[in-house]
Amino acid sequence: MIDKKHITGIILSGGKSSRMGTDKGFLLYDGKPFVQHSIEALKPLVSTIIIVSNNEDYDVFGYNRIEDIIKNAGPLAGIYSGLKHSLTDYNLVLSCDIPLVKTDLLKKLIDAIDGESEVIQIESQGKNMPLIALYKKPCEAVFLKLLNEGERRLQFAVNQCKVKNVVLNNEDSCFTKNINTPEQLNDILK
Numbered sequence: 001m002i003d004k005k006h007i008t009g010i011i012l013s014g015g016k017s018s019r020m021g022t023d024k025g026f027l028l029y030d031g032k033p034f035v036q037h038s039i040e041a042l043k044p045l046v047s048t049i050i051i052v053s054n055n056e057d058y059d060v061f062g063y064n065r066i067e068d069i070i071k072n073a074g075p076l077a078g079i080y081s082g083l084k085h086s087l088t089d090y091n092l093v094l095s096c097d098i099p100l101v102k103t104d105l106l107k108k109l110i111d112a113i114d115g116e117s118e119v120i121q122i123e124s125q126g127k128n129m130p131l132i133a134l135y136k137k138p139c140e141a142v143f144l145k146l147l148n149e150g151e152r153r154l155q156f157a158v159n160q161c162k163v164k165n166v167v168l169n170n171e172d173s174c175f176t177k178n179i180n181t182p183e184q185l186n187d188i189l190k
């Protein structure tokens with residue numbers, strides 16, 4: 001497996017959280033803020049963690065927080081900002097709203113590195129998950145060009161790169177659960 005000193009963890013904690021009504025990264029699951037679950041899943045695999053958010057409350061976690069270079073442009077712009085600040089060729093990108101995520105799942109992305117793919121994303125129950133994915137640094141230039149053209153769709157941008165999917169079995173799919181609404185939060189707290 002590639003050495004962790006060559007991998008940066010990038011956590012996206014921006015956006016509006018309009019469906020949840022409150023910043024998702026600070027919601028509690030298993031006694032810890034959601035964003036802490038993303039941090040802990042990444043920690044064993046990366047040399048540094050960057051949190052991309054304009055909310056300075058995230059400074060409490062003690063990691064390098066950077067602001068979006070292009071504001072209010074969604075996760076594609078968040079990833080672009082993270083990649084621009086990254087000093088490594090490989091970058092593990094996670095959203096802050098997947099509190100069941102585990103290190104072993106992310107290891108599968110690293111194991112899939114092949115020297116050719118520019119993006120390696122999880123596919124869970126037939127769904128691409130570009131917010132649980134590994135991005136190579138040169139995607140930064142591709143994404144900036146698209147953002148400057150007004151593009152906002154993350155999956156569209158990913159598809160402009162050489163992309164490979166890591167397909168999860170049904171057992172592992174539960175770890176990718178994305179929590180966007182109060183109902184989805186209640187489901188995992190039951």
Ligand SMILES: Nc1nc2c(ncn2[C@@H]2O[C@H](COP(=O)(O)OP(=O)(O)OP(=O)(O)O)[C@@H](O)[C@H]2O)c(=O)[nH]1
Pocket residue numbers: 012013014015016017018019020024052053054068071072073074075077078079094095096097131180
């Ligand atoms: N840095 C950054 N992260 C973002 C931005 N928009 C969304 N995200 C993050 O991307 C992930 C997926 O976000 P979404 O659920 O699609 O959007 P959201 O704005 O958080 O929530 P909704 O308003 O309910 O769609 C989450 O981790 C968000 O924190 C953004 O503009 N900048």
